[in-house]
Amino acid sequence: MIGMLPMDSTSTKSDVASEKQQPSLAGTEYKKTGYSLFVWLSDDKLECRCSYVPRSQGVMMTRDELRGYLAQAGVKEGVDDAAVDDFAIKAASGRELSMVLLASGLAPVAGVDGWISYSATPSITVNSSGGEENTSIDMHNVQTFINVLPNDEIGRIVPPEPGSAGRSITGQVIPPKAGKALNLKIGKNIRADDGGALLIATAAGRVSVSSGEISVEEEYIVSGDVNFRIGSIVFNGFVEIRGDVLDEFNISATKGIRVTGNVGICNLVSEGDITFCGMDGQGRGTVTCGGTIRSQFIHNCVIECTGDVIAEVEIHNSTIKTLGRIIINRGAVSGGTYEALGGIEAKKIGSPASVKTTLAVGVDYHDAAELERLFAELEKNQAQLAQAKSLQEIEELRAVKATLADSILAIRNKVDERSNPKINVKGMLYDNTLLSIGSISEVVKEQKDGPTSIIENTIEGGLRYLSMTSLDVKASDIELAFIRELKR
Known part of the structure; x- marks a missing residue:
């Protein structure tokens, strides 16, 4: 409990006068013959600190005197009894003390x-x-x-x-x-x-x-490159990049992607259209598109697309599978494999260096993969039949063979309105180019001049090289005209 300030019964009139509070800039000083005590209260009244200076003459301060000074300074709560006792003991021993915390309030929250x-x-x-010690x-x-x-x-x-x-x-x-x-x-x-x-x-x-x-x-716009500052992007909307997409950064956007610059070794994924200036995937860059792809050039990429793949200048050394068309307006498609349900058109196909280029049109690439699997199973079945040792085993294998044959026939007879087994060459078709059109596959042995449209010759077999017509004109309609002419 804080007591009253004690009076020294032996003090003179001048001593009594010196005990009065001496206001200072930051606190109050109490002076006696034997010591000076400085009491400081913080502006927010949450702390009281004291300093003590002993003198060579006079009596040292007692515990009760200290408590009296605290009370006189207005301290009513939060006194640390242990700190007061320790301060009083050290003061009584004549030690000088500086700004010791003796009382604390409760700060508001x-x-x-x-x-x-x-x-x-x-x-x-x-x-x-990695582990805790080696985190990547x-x-x-x-x-x-x-x-x-x-x-x-x-x-x-x-x-x-x-x-x-x-x-x-x-x-x-x-x-x-x-x-x-x-x-x-x-x-x-x-x-x-x-x-x-x-x-x-x-x-x-x-x-x-x-x-x-x-x-x-619904849109996310990056005013610059996609780099370490931006990071890879996953967005439920449309993404526009007003710069380049640097290597190893990926973009996934549900409603579409537009890149005004170039794309490196990246993965682009969207259910909508994807547009970029150019992309050099170096064999590892991929594009998965649910709409149409538009670009200036595509090099060394792997692409799956639901709509058209359109390049203004060129497509080189890529693997492209699309349920639409592949169109190169001003340049060549060369090196790599290209499958397009809706046909392919380019100024040049293949290259003067005879780089192997494979084009397949008119077939859903999903069906092509399934046909490849079925034919592999059929070949395996044939080998097993050749080694069968019992009638029961032969009957079982023949049943499997019949099922495989039915599956193959069902795929081949499937009608897709988007299918157009047609290749348009506006300028030059180079040798060492494999053309798969409908059920016909042929390797071009020598270069051919365009413009020409190439379709399957269903009457005589092989391929027809005709005057070029737009890809909007279906190969089936052209071939039907030949059949009708033949019947006249």
């Missing part, structure tokens, strides 16, 4: 401002591998997005908290700073349910908070 508790999680996180971090994956789909819960707006009051060492209540409500405008593609607290996406995209507004953006 500020309230928490309103905030958003996100339910959705980022699409990309930084990946690490893939810094290509540094970009984080909160991707959402329609009706996804984005998060909740958490109301502010009031905080808790504190108490000063002078016994006063210190009110807390109350939290502020979140000042947030609900932007496009978001609706607020549950009294405005629950945020729900109304469109696919990424959650964006900018200038006090939260929205779901």
